[in-house]
Structure formats: structure tokens, C-alpha cells
Amino acid sequence: MKSRITNNHQRSTSPPKWADRFLMWYCRADLLEEIQGDAYELYTRQVKESKFKADLQFIWNVLRFFRIRNIAKIKITPPGIMLKSYLLIGLRNALRNGATSFINTFGLAIGIAGAITIFIFTDQFLHTDDFQLKRDRIYQVTNVVNRDNNKVTLGDVPMALGEALQNNVPGIEKIVRMELGDGAVRVGNTVFSEQLYFVDSSFFSVFNFPFVEGDVSALDSKKSIVITQKMATKYFGNKTCLGETLSIKFSANRVEEFTVTAVINQPASNTIYFNFLLPIDVYFDLRKEQVNDWRYLTDGLFVLMQPNHKGEEMESTLERLVTLQHASSPEWLTEKFKVYSYQSLSNQAHEIESGLAGPGNPQGVYVLCVIAFVLLMLACFNYMNISVATVSTRLKEIGIRKVIGSSRQEIMKQFVIESFVLCSFSLLAGLIMAYFFFMPWLNALMDYEIPFAFSSAQSLVYFFASLLLLIVIVSGVYPAAYISNFKPVSILKGKEKFGQRSMFSRVLLTVQFVLSFMTIVGCFVFIDNSFYLSKKDWGYNHDQNIVVPLASSTQYLPLRDLVSTQKNIIGYAGSKDHIAWWNPRSSVEQAGQRYEIVSYKVGFDYLETMNVRLKEGRLFDKEIQSDAIESVVVNEKFVSTMGWNKPIGQIFEYDSIKRVVIGVVQNFHYDDFYRDILPVMFSVTNEESYNYMSIKIEEGNTLATEAWLREAWKKVAPDDPYEGALQDKAFSNWVRNNGQEIRLLSFIAAMSILLSCLGLFGLVSYNITRRLKEFSVRKIFGANTLQVFRLMSLDYVWILSIAFIIGAPTGFFLMDALVHHIYKDPQTAGPAPFIIAILLMIVTVVFTIGSQMKRVAEENPAKTLRSE
Amino acid sequence: MKGNYLGELEELVLLTVGVLYPEAYGVGVMDELENQTGRSLNISAVHAVLTRLEEKGYVKSKMGDPSQERGGRRKRIFLLTAAGKRALEEANEVRNQLFSQIPKIALQFSY
Known part of the structure; x- marks a missing residue:
């Protein structure tokens, strides 16, 4: 009783606890009492005087006592000794469960390899054009216009804008205008039609492209041309080509000779894709009237600011220049000129329509990142599951360690160190896998040439450090914290049992399978849609058609004369524009509302040749005179946009001419599937404007006829390259992308399945080993293999079902939303992805559990039970 | 050599330990020093000096009785050793010897 009172008394006047504790912590035990x-x-x-003063004094004294002489020798366990023990025991355990440890490390390595690969991929994407040393000073000026009440940012700006800027903004060092053109490039007998870039001679003082031959003065002369290494090989073979000449035939049959003054290399991260650079003065000579015209739009304008000057300095001048533009071209009003810094282009370039630099939309890359992260998490959960299960056989070890004197921290340390070592090993394995398999695969799949490199050493270090930390924390720390908490007595008495039977383990496994079902179902939704689109009807038959672009309309008649003699050719027609090759946008005004349309000017027989399907009315007829002037054929979308009930005979005005609708054709895809089908209108034009000849071939003779056409072309136009192509190839880019997406997502789905099955396999084999005695006893009492199998798999069936119910719809809806975001007219996803996912899972689960059950079935129960 | 040298503070503390016999301990020495010489020391400094003296063999220590005001903790009681006594005597002798050699006249006048 008395002592309690004194205790209470003491508590009320005791010095600050933390200081007292600090003193006890640092002080040598033999000095502590007196101090x-x-x-x-x-x-x-x-x-007695003042508690506050006393507290302060106490703290001060405690601090003053903190001297070397009084400080306890910190008892450092020599790290080597315990570390050696941890590693040795860890290694023995890993070796004892060889298969499980292998699966564990291997699974994690796969996840890591995937993450590394996607990271490199993303890193490249977000650091395009890094080799441009002046990129922090380069800006692109763009043109914001109002198109059908939508604000559109164009890369095209008035030709005159560049000079006006340079004259008015003092901070500008250089400007580069870029104008795109075409021409037939010839060296000896090699002729190809090529895209040409006409640029200011300042090009090389703004952009840093590595020179193979030549130097920055390469574009100073009007007779010079700069080509890329690829083109040098294409035209001149492997020899050096400085000083070689090549001739270019521009439109209007103008042929000029140019001397190669430089050959340059395009680094992998470059996004300004050009093959030929010519001085812009060449272009001005070709089109004299456009040199300084506010109405003429050039394809790109880049500005190099002087050091310590910002692109924003241009803004006030640009605002003034907008009025100049308005005065000269009132029908195409610029809303404003917007300045993008070159650095920001890596994630903003997609905002600019027909911009010349920067990569595409980063959305796809972000989706990949999310997927890579999910895969990594999947691998981590895997690891966690298996570690927790594996540890259940090590409970005795933990118990003994605790009895001998290990603290909880030390047990945790042991397991974290162990998992750190394993994770580092996985990281190394993942790195090797990424380098030798994943990167080459991805490059082959996607037609990329991305090197195994990081944009900077910093990003490399950060990435790997954070990756390792993340993995160790997710996969190592939790199991360690969990295990180390057991009481040694209950462990040694055999009371603590966990692993397969614990709630924690089940939740983990469920989460893991939720993730994998999400990925699998999501991938299949996307793949299913991609297959659907690749088989989708284009709205016209295209497999028997060839289109031959003409270099000039005068070639049409001679070619027609040849074509009409070929009996394999069952139809032909000329046209100014061509479905899927050249879809001119235009607009129609109806009842005060403007509608964006696609307007094709075609010859008679064009629609028949292209197999466009007539729905109502008739197609163009040579015999009817008005057809050449005012008749139009429209598509269904046109009719629905205009709101016509009876489209035939409807009259509207287009190009200041009254138009009469004579026929309606089925909607067809003239553009890839990313875009909506617009209202389409066909009208008749004459032979002088023909740019294309469309040819319909008898079935089965496509190849032979194409070869014949190539020969015929040489007779008609020996100076121009043959550029004919099958209509089938119209969306070859899209088809290639689509194929890439299918392969990539199949790969991801396969990885996800592999990872989950590895995890399941490891877990099941582990649990079977643990329960081998139980099964042996059951077998002795007469249970057959099937019954044991049911017993074993029942748990997993429940977990998988729950995971499926949660994961599959989540993946389905997420991916469906994404697909609808990307494509305008996707398939309504059906049950196929679910069925495929569940079938795949059932097959793999049955296989993994089944292969393990074989062990149980073949095991002699006597043998198992004898040893104890 | 260093081991035998008695610093000024050490000498004071050693003297105080002698004065307080047989109850010299940290806080006691500190209080006595303050009372007698007006020097206010931190307890940790007193401890440091006492430990040093013990290392030099001038004092020895034993644990005393627990007391209420110390939260039930015991004091460490310091006692002069023979070496300590000799050191004090030597120091005193040196001092007296030196003092006696000062000419009378030097003590009578001050400049």
C-alpha cells in the first residue's frame, strides 16, 4: 500500500519520460545507477521550486552526461556472423524445395522482365528527340482553326508567318520552315516516287542530325540535296555518295538535277521522318507566287530562340499577326497561333494535326504501363503466396531461433534479407530475360528498333532501385512481419499452423487470380474486337481491284488503250480522287447548317468498277447528259445526316452548283476504323483531272495481271515509277497495327496465364508435400485418387470462382470502355472472352493440380508413412 | 607523467572528497564546491573529474545506501586512497614551499 502511494507521488513529479529513457538507452549499465x-x-x-525549471535542468543534465565515457558500448553483432547464418539457412531451404524456389524466382523474373521492357519502351517514347541539343530552345508554331465548331490545332501555318516573326521578335535566332512535296527521284535506271522536304538552310543549325558525310552548310546552295543513310544505300549502294547527282521530276514535268552535299543518320529516337532535304528556295522556284503569301500554308514552322529567351516572347507578336492573316484570307480564319516547345512535343504532339515532329498519342503507352504494373504485381503476389506457404515448414526454425534469443526484429531481418537476395537474383534474371528475349520479341512484334537503353543513367538507377524496393516490400516484408509474430511456445507445441489454411493466404491467392482474370479477359476483349475489325466488311468488294496512281492525267488515255485490250480486266475507270487513297474533305451547307463531307470526283463506271453497293436509285450513266454536270450519288450516312426520307431527287447546292441526288450507296469504309464514316458524295469529272485509274480483275488472275500492268506502265510512262497497288492494301498500316496489337496482347495474356499457373503450381505442389501423409492415410483407408483430387482442389475451385466473378467483369468493362474509346464502331463484345478465359484457366488449373496429383497417386503410402 | 599530474579542478575535487569524508558523492561534491569556492559546476563535469581521479588511483569508490530522493537509487561514495592523500600533501607542500620563497617585500606592495 505504502509503495503504491510513493509510486503515485513519484509519477506526478517525475522528470520527462523521454529524457529518462534516453539516458537509460545510452548509459553504460555500471554507471547508470549513480548517474x-x-x-x-x-x-x-x-x-520543489518549479517543475518546468526542473524538467529543463534534467534534460540538460541528461544531455551533458552524453559523453563517450558514459555511453554504453553499442553491442554490434558482427554482421558477418548472422548474415552468414541467414544466407546459409536460406540457401538450404531454397535447395530443399528446389522446384518451388525455382518457380518463385522464375515467376518474379518474368514479371520483372516485362516491367523492364515496358519501361524501356515508355522511356524511349517519352524521351524522343533527346539527341537534339537545342531542344529546350526550339519551338513549333501551330495554327488553331475552327473546323465545324471544333477547335483544331494544325501544324500548317501561313508561309509568310516565319519571316514576319523573325522580323518582329528580337529573341529569335533562327526559323525553319518545312514544306512537303513529292517527286520522282531517279539515279540511272532507278526511279522511285519519294516524299521531299523543302527546308530553310538554317535546318542544320537548329536541328542536330549526325552527319555521315558533309556538314551544316549542306543546304546553302540551291542545287544541293541532303539524303539519309537509308536513301544513300537505296540509290547508290554502299559506296560514299558525296558529290553524286540525282535528278528529281517534280509535278508539271519539271526535271532538275541535284548534287548530294551531305548524308545524315536518323537516330532511333528521332521523330522528324524525312528522306530527302532540299533548300526551300527550290520550292519557291517551282511555285513563285507562294513565297510570301498569308493564304498559303506551309507544313511546319520551327523557331530557335536565342539562349535565355523563351518562346512566350513570340505571343504578343503572334496575336498581332493573326489580324494580318484575317485580312488576307477571310475564308480560313485562324483563331490563334499556338506555340509548343519542342520538349513538350513528346507528349503533346498528338494534339497537332499533321504536325511534323513528335511521337503519337501516349495513351497506348500508358495502357501498356498499367498492364506491366499489373503483371509485376501478379508476380509479386505469386512470390508472396509461395513464400508464406514455404515458411509454414520453417515455423520450427523460427521457434528455435526465438528460444535461443532472436528478437522479432531479427527474424524479420532474416526473412527480408533472404527475400532481398532472392529478389536481386530475380532482378538479374529478369534483366537477362528482358535483354535476350523480351526486347527482341517486342521489337520483332511491333516492327520497332528500340535499343536496350535508358534515356539517362539517372532514370536507370531510379528505376532499378525503386523496382527492387517495391518488390522487396511487397513480396518480402509482409510475410516476414507475419511470420515473426508467432509465439515460440505455440510454434514448438505445434499449435501454430498456417499457409494454405489461413485466411490471409486465401485472400492473397484470390487477389492474384482477380488480377490475372482481369488481364486475360481484358486482352481477349481487345483481341476479339481486333479480329472482328480485320474481317469486317468494308462496304464494297476490294479483293479484285488494283489502283494505279497517275503521274499526270495525260497518261490516262494511253494506259486505258492498253488496259482495254487485256481480257483478264473486266472493268476500269478513271477518277480524280480514290476511295481510301485520297479522300478529299469538303463541306455542304443545308438549311443554314454546315456538314463535313467527303467528296469524290470520279469518272463514269468508277462506282461499278469499285463494286460500291447501290441501295436506291441508279449510278452514273454516260447516256444521260445531266449526270456529267449535276447528278450526285451519296452514301447512307449522307441521307441520314440530311434527314431525308426520300433521298432520290433531293436537291442541294455544292460548289455553287445545284446538285440532284440520283442514287444512294451503302456506307463503306474509306478510312481506317479509328474514325467515323462521314457523309460521302460522288460527282462526275472529266478525263483532264484524272489522278487514278481503277481496274477490276477477273478472279484468280490478280498476280499475272499486276505483272502485265507493270510492263504496260513502262510503255506509257517510262520516266515515272509504277505505283499501282491492290485495293486490299488500302489500310495496310492499320492492318499492320492491328496485327501488332493482337500479337502484343496475346503475349501479355499468355504471360499472365503463365504467371498465375506458376504460382498455382508452386502453391499446390507445396501443399501436397505438406499433406502427403494425410493423403497416404486416406489412401490406406480406401480413398481413390479421384476423391483425394477433389479434396485437394476444392479449395482452389472456390478461390478461382470468386476471383473469376470479381476479375472477369472488371477486366471486361475496363477493356470494353477502352475499345470504345479507340474505335468508332467496335464490336459489342460477346461472351467469347469469358468462355475462353475460363476454359484456359480450367485447363491450366486441372493440368497443374493434376500433374501434382500424379505424385500422390503414384506414391506408395507405406513409404511415406514409414519415416517418422 | 600525465597520470601523476593533478589539475587545478582535480585538486579541488580531491580536497572536497577529503572534506566530505565519509559521505562524498557526485551531488555532494558539487554542492560543497559551490559553497566553499563559489564555482558552479555541472554534475556531469564533477562525475568526469571523479572518474578521472579514480582512474589515477587517488580515490576509490563503493556503492552507498539507496535514498528516497534518488528514486531508490544508491550513491557512489568516494574515499581518498593513500595515493590521493600523498598527492594532496605533495601539492600542498609545493604550494607552501613556493609561497614561502616569495620575498616579503613583494607581498607588501602591489603595483
Whole structure:
């Protein structure tokens, strides 16, 4: 009783606890009593005056006592000794469960390899054009216009804008205008039609492209041309080509000779894709009237600011220049000129329509990142599951360690170190896998040439450090914290049992399978849609058609004369525009509303040749005179947009001419599937404007006829390259992308299945080993393999079902939303992805559990039970 | 050599330990020093000096009785050793010897 009272009394006037604790922590045990005693004595004396002062004094004394002489020798367990023990025991355990450890490490390595690969991929994407040393000073000026009440940012700006800027903004160092053109490039007998870039001679003082031959003065002369290494090989073979000449035939049959003054290399991260650079003066000579015209739009304008000057300095001048533009071209009003910094182009370039630099929309890359992260998490959960299960056989070890004197921290340390070592090993394995398999695969799949490199050493270090930390924390720390908490007595008495039977483990496994079902179902939704689109009807028959672009309309008649003699050719027609090759946008005004349309000008027989399907009315007829002037054929979308009930005979105005609708054709895809089908209108034009000849071939003779056409072309136009192509190839880019997406997502789905099955396999084999005795006893009592199998798999069936119910719809809806976001007219996803996912899972689960059950079935129960 | 040298503070503390016999301990020495010489020391400094003296063999220590005001902790009681006594005597002798050699006249006048 008495002691309690004194205790209470003491508590009320005791010095600050933390200081006292600090003293006890650092002080040598043999000195503690007198030191603490003295400190308390002084405190007790002081506290009668003022508690605050006494507290302060106590703290001060404690701090003053903090001297080398008084500090306890920190008892450092030599790290080597325990570390060696941890590693040795860890290694023995890993070796004892060889298969499980292998699966564990291998699974994690796969996840890591995937993450590394996607990271490199993303890193490249977000750091395009890094080799441009002046990129922090380069800006692109763009043109914001109002198109059908939508604000559109164009890369095209008035030709005159560049000079006006340079004259008015003092901070500008250089400007580069870029104008795109075409021409037939010839060296000896090699002729190809090529895209040409006409640029200011300042090009090389703004952009840093590595020179193979030549130097920055390469574009100074009007007779010079700069080509890429690829083109040098294409035209001149492997020899050096500085000083070689090549001739270019521009439109209007103008042929000029140019001397190669430089050959340059395009680094992998480059996004300005050009093959031929010519001085822009060449272009001005070709089209004299457009040199300084506010109405003429050039394809790109880049500005190099002087050091310490910002692109924003241009803004006030640009605002003034907008009025100049308005005065000269009132029908195409610029809303404003917007400045993009070159650095920001890597994630903003997609905002600019027909911009010349920067990569595409980063959305796809972000989706990939999310997927890679999910895969990594999947691998981590895998690892966690298996570690937790594996540890259940090590409970005795933990118990013994604790009895001998290990603290909880030390047990945790042991397991974290172990998992750190394993994770580092997985990281190494993942790196090797990424380098030798994943990167080459991805490059082959996607037609990329991305090197195994990081944009900077910093990003490399950060990435790997954070990756390792993340993996160790997710996969190592939790199991360690969990295990180390057991009481040694109950472990050694055999009371603590966990692993397969614990709630924690089940939740983990469920989460893991939710993730994998999400990925699998999501991937299949996307793949299913891609297959659907690749088989989708284009709205016209295209497999028997060839289109031959003409270099000039005068070639049409001679070619027609040849074509009409070929009996394999069952139809032909000329046209100014061509479905899927050249879809001119235009607009129609109806009842005060403007509608964006696609307007094709075609010859008679064009629609028949292209197999466009007539729905109502008739197609163009040579015999009817008005057809050449005012008749139009429209598509269904046109009719629905205009809101016509009876489209035939409807009259509207287009190009200041009254138009009469004579026929309606089925909607067809003239553009890839990313875009909506617009209203389409066909009208008749004459032979002088023909740019294309469309040819319909008898079935089965496509190849032979194409070869014949190539020969015929040489007779008609020996100076121009043959550029004919099958209509089938219209969306070859899209088809290639589509194929890439299918392969990539199949790959991801396969990885996800592999990872989950590895995890399941490891877990099941582990649990079977644990329960081998139980099964042996069951077998002795007469249970057959099937019954044991059911017993074993029942748990997993439940977990998988729950995971499926949660994961599959989530993946389905997420991916369906994404697909609808990307494509305008996707398939309504059906049950196929679910069925495929569940079938795949059932097959793999049955296979993994089944292969393990074989062990149980073949095991002699006597043998298992004998040893104890 | 260093081991035998008695610093000024050490000498004071050693003297105080002698004065307080047989109850010299940290806080006691500190209080006595303050009372007698007006020097206010921190307890940790007193401890440091006492430990040093013990290492030099001038004092020895034993644990005393627990007391209420110390939260039930015991004091460490310091006692002069023979070496300690000799050191004090030597120091005193040196002092007296030196003092006696000062000419009378030097003590009578001050400049």
C-alpha cells in the first residue's frame, strides 16, 4: 500500500519520460545507477521550486552526461556472423524445395522482365528527340482553326508567318520552315516516287542530325540535296555518295538535277521522318507566287530562340499577326497561333494535326504501363503466396531461433534479407530475360528498333532501385512481419499452423487470380474486337481491284488503250480522287447548317468498277447528259445526316452548283476504323483531272495481271515509277497495327496465364508435400485418387470462382470502355472472352493440380508413412 | 607523467572528497564546491573529474545506501586512497614551499 502511494507521488513529479529513457538507452549499465541517481536527486531538489525549471535542468543534465565515457558500448553483432547464418539457412531451404524456389524466382523474373521492357519502351517514347541539343530552345508554331465548331490545332501555318516573326521578335535566332512535296527521284535506271522536304538552310543549325558525310552548310546552295543513310544505300549502294547527282521530276514535268552535299543518320529516337532535304528556295522556284503569301500554308514552322529567351516572347507578336492573316484570307480564319516547345512535343504532339515532329498519342503507352504494373504485381503476389506457404515448414526454425534469443526484429531481418537476395537474383534474371528475349520479341512484334537503353543513367538507377524496393516490400516484408509474430511456445507445441489454411493466404491467392482474370479477359476483349475489325466488311468488294496512281492525267488515255485490250480486266475507270487513297474533305451547307463531307470526283463506271453497293436509285450513266454536270450519288450516312426520307431527287447546292441526288450507296469504309464514316458524295469529272485509274480483275488472275500492268506502265510512262497497288492494301498500316496489337496482347495474356499457373503450381505442389501423409492415410483407408483430387482442389475451385466473378467483369468493362474509346464502331463484345478465359484457366488449373496429383497417386503410402 | 599530474579542478575535487569524508558523492561534491569556492559546476563535469581521479588511483569508490530522493537509487561514495592523500600533501607542500620563497617585500606592495 505504502509503495503504491510513493509510486503515485513519484509519477506526478517525475522528470520527462523521454529524457529518462534516453539516458537509460545510452548509459553504460555500471554507471547508470549513480548517474541517474544524481540526476534524480538534483531534480527532486529543483522540482520543489518549479517543475518546468526542473524538467529543463534534467534534460540538460541528461544531455551533458552524453559523453563517450558514459555511453554504453553499442553491442554490434558482427554482421558477418548472422548474415552468414541467414544466407546459409536460406540457401538450404531454397535447395530443399528446389522446384518451388525455382518457380518463385522464375515467376518474379518474368514479371520483372516485362516491367523492364515496358519501361524501356515508355522511356524511349517519352524521351524522343533527346539527341537534339537545342531542344529546350526550339519551338513549333501551330495554327488553331475552327473546323465545324471544333477547335483544331494544325501544324500548317501561313508561309509568310516565319519571316514576319523573325522580323518582329528580337529573341529569335533562327526559323525553319518545312514544306512537303513529292517527286520522282531517279539515279540511272532507278526511279522511285519519294516524299521531299523543302527546308530553310538554317535546318542544320537548329536541328542536330549526325552527319555521315558533309556538314551544316549542306543546304546553302540551291542545287544541293541532303539524303539519309537509308536513301544513300537505296540509290547508290554502299559506296560514299558525296558529290553524286540525282535528278528529281517534280509535278508539271519539271526535271532538275541535284548534287548530294551531305548524308545524315536518323537516330532511333528521332521523330522528324524525312528522306530527302532540299533548300526551300527550290520550292519557291517551282511555285513563285507562294513565297510570301498569308493564304498559303506551309507544313511546319520551327523557331530557335536565342539562349535565355523563351518562346512566350513570340505571343504578343503572334496575336498581332493573326489580324494580318484575317485580312488576307477571310475564308480560313485562324483563331490563334499556338506555340509548343519542342520538349513538350513528346507528349503533346498528338494534339497537332499533321504536325511534323513528335511521337503519337501516349495513351497506348500508358495502357501498356498499367498492364506491366499489373503483371509485376501478379508476380509479386505469386512470390508472396509461395513464400508464406514455404515458411509454414520453417515455423520450427523460427521457434528455435526465438528460444535461443532472436528478437522479432531479427527474424524479420532474416526473412527480408533472404527475400532481398532472392529478389536481386530475380532482378538479374529478369534483366537477362528482358535483354535476350523480351526486347527482341517486342521489337520483332511491333516492327520497332528500340535499343536496350535508358534515356539517362539517372532514370536507370531510379528505376532499378525503386523496382527492387517495391518488390522487396511487397513480396518480402509482409510475410516476414507475419511470420515473426508467432509465439515460440505455440510454434514448438505445434499449435501454430498456417499457409494454405489461413485466411490471409486465401485472400492473397484470390487477389492474384482477380488480377490475372482481369488481364486475360481484358486482352481477349481487345483481341476479339481486333479480329472482328480485320474481317469486317468494308462496304464494297476490294479483293479484285488494283489502283494505279497517275503521274499526270495525260497518261490516262494511253494506259486505258492498253488496259482495254487485256481480257483478264473486266472493268476500269478513271477518277480524280480514290476511295481510301485520297479522300478529299469538303463541306455542304443545308438549311443554314454546315456538314463535313467527303467528296469524290470520279469518272463514269468508277462506282461499278469499285463494286460500291447501290441501295436506291441508279449510278452514273454516260447516256444521260445531266449526270456529267449535276447528278450526285451519296452514301447512307449522307441521307441520314440530311434527314431525308426520300433521298432520290433531293436537291442541294455544292460548289455553287445545284446538285440532284440520283442514287444512294451503302456506307463503306474509306478510312481506317479509328474514325467515323462521314457523309460521302460522288460527282462526275472529266478525263483532264484524272489522278487514278481503277481496274477490276477477273478472279484468280490478280498476280499475272499486276505483272502485265507493270510492263504496260513502262510503255506509257517510262520516266515515272509504277505505283499501282491492290485495293486490299488500302489500310495496310492499320492492318499492320492491328496485327501488332493482337500479337502484343496475346503475349501479355499468355504471360499472365503463365504467371498465375506458376504460382498455382508452386502453391499446390507445396501443399501436397505438406499433406502427403494425410493423403497416404486416406489412401490406406480406401480413398481413390479421384476423391483425394477433389479434396485437394476444392479449395482452389472456390478461390478461382470468386476471383473469376470479381476479375472477369472488371477486366471486361475496363477493356470494353477502352475499345470504345479507340474505335468508332467496335464490336459489342460477346461472351467469347469469358468462355475462353475460363476454359484456359480450367485447363491450366486441372493440368497443374493434376500433374501434382500424379505424385500422390503414384506414391506408395507405406513409404511415406514409414519415416517418422 | 600525465597520470601523476593533478589539475587545478582535480585538486579541488580531491580536497572536497577529503572534506566530505565519509559521505562524498557526485551531488555532494558539487554542492560543497559551490559553497566553499563559489564555482558552479555541472554534475556531469564533477562525475568526469571523479572518474578521472579514480582512474589515477587517488580515490576509490563503493556503492552507498539507496535514498528516497534518488528514486531508490544508491550513491557512489568516494574515499581518498593513500595515493590521493600523498598527492594532496605533495601539492600542498609545493604550494607552501613556493609561497614561502616569495620575498616579503613583494607581498607588501602591489603595483
